[in-house]
Structures are given as C-alpha cells and as structure tokens.
Amino acid sequence: MIPESFDLLTPNRSDIAPIQAHIEVTIDDLLASLRRPERLSPEERRGIIARYTSVLEGNFIYWMTSAYLSARSTAAHAIIQDNLLEEVRDNHPGMMRKFAMAADAFPTDSDALAVHRNLHNVRLFVGRLSGVKILLMMAFFEGFISRFMPYLAELGRRQGSAEQEYTEVHGVCDVAHTQGLFRALEAEAALMDYPLTPATNPLEGVEVLLALIQNIVHPRIADQIHLQVNR
Secondary structure, eight states: OOOGGGGGOOTTSOOOHHHHHHHHHHHHHHHHTSOOGGGSOHHHHHHHHHHHHHHHHHHHHHHHHHHHHHOOSHHHHHHHHHHHHHHHHTTHHHHHHHHHHHTTOOOOHHHHHHHHHHHHHHHHHHTTOOHHHHHHHHHHHHHHHHHHHHHHHHHHHHTTOOOOHHHHHHHHHHHHHHHHHHHHHHHHHHHTTOOOSGGGOTTHHHHHHHHHHHHHHOHHHHHHHHHHHTO
16 A cells, blocks of 8 residues: 555655655565575475566566666666666576576476466556556565575575575665666656656556565465466
8 A cells, every 4th residue: 555645745846765665664574474494395495486487587677678668767768778788788587597497496387377367467567668657666676686685595595506696696786776766766757747646556566566476485375376277
C-alpha cells in the first residue's frame, strides 16, 4: 500500500524520500521473511537458486531495456544506459549462469514452470511501457538484489560452490544502481508532471514484481504454484 504521506509528493516537491523509504521497508520485510539457509534442505536451497536464475538471466536486461524505452528524460536515459552497458559489457548473465552451475542449481523445466505465472504478469506490466512505474519497479529490484546477495552466496556455499563472482559484484554495484534509478525516477516524474500519489498507483510494478520474488524465495509458494500450473 502507498503511505498517506505520498499525497504530498508531487513533481513540484521533488523529494522522493517517502516513496524511497517505503521501498526500503518493503525490502526489509521481504528479507526478514526468508528462512535461514541452514534450515533449508539441499533441494530447497537448489530451488531458490534455480528459480532466481531462471528469472534473472533472461529477463533483467529485457526489463531494464523497457525502462530505457519508456523513459523520456535525458537524465533517466543516461542512468539506464550506464546500467545496461555494465550488464552487457561485463556479461552479468554469464556470471549468474556460472554461479548456478557451480551450485548444481541450473534451472530445470520444473523451476521455470514454478515461476511462470508471476513472471508472465511482470512481462505484461513491463509491456505497457509506463516509465515512472517501471523505473520504480527496477529501483526496488536493484535494491533487493544488492541486499539479497549475502543470502544467495550462503545458499551457494552450502551447496558446495566456491563461485562467488556474481554475488560479490552485485552486492556492490547494485547499491549504486539503486540510487541512480531513484534519481532517474525523480527526473522522470518531474518531466512528465507525474504525481507520485495513490491516485496514479506508482507502486503497481513493485507489487507485481514482489509477488514474483516471493515465488522465487519461498519454496512452499513455488511448489504450490508449480502444482497449480500443472493441473
């Protein structure tokens, strides 16, 4: 839900602190819901890594590209372009794949089916090319990823993997990416005269993506959705 304080947040008052604080609380709550790695079975740990890989490897650059295509401000374009350049130049999908393979967690058909429905919902949302909402969704995603990396690294370690390039790189670079995307959001909202209020529902993309992330990180939810898809 959007806090009542967002009623005061308009492009004329460019302080995005309230919505940024809300995103931080959302990430806090999500991370607090994670089960400790030592309490997960090897198959549950493998499943989290595999579902995360299934979503990230083939979709992150696609979603960030949609943010670039939907944005109108020069500042947003510059920030997103730098992000995309780093993703492509440094082969971040390749890092992700190496991490998953080293943990013996390369995605299977079952892993892909477990996230299919919520992933489809995110793709439908992204396809609407709503610049402000996609930028906020990606700022949330980058913020989550940067703080999720220690947990993901521990899952990999407990699966017998010593491959940590992906988690080490993203634990650092995504902090800067998150701040950059919030600056892009601020510039885009001001240019488009887009009030970040409940009436415009700026958190729509965050809510759709949050459902997908919960699908990834909670084994029981993933199992339930997988069963529903296969009925």
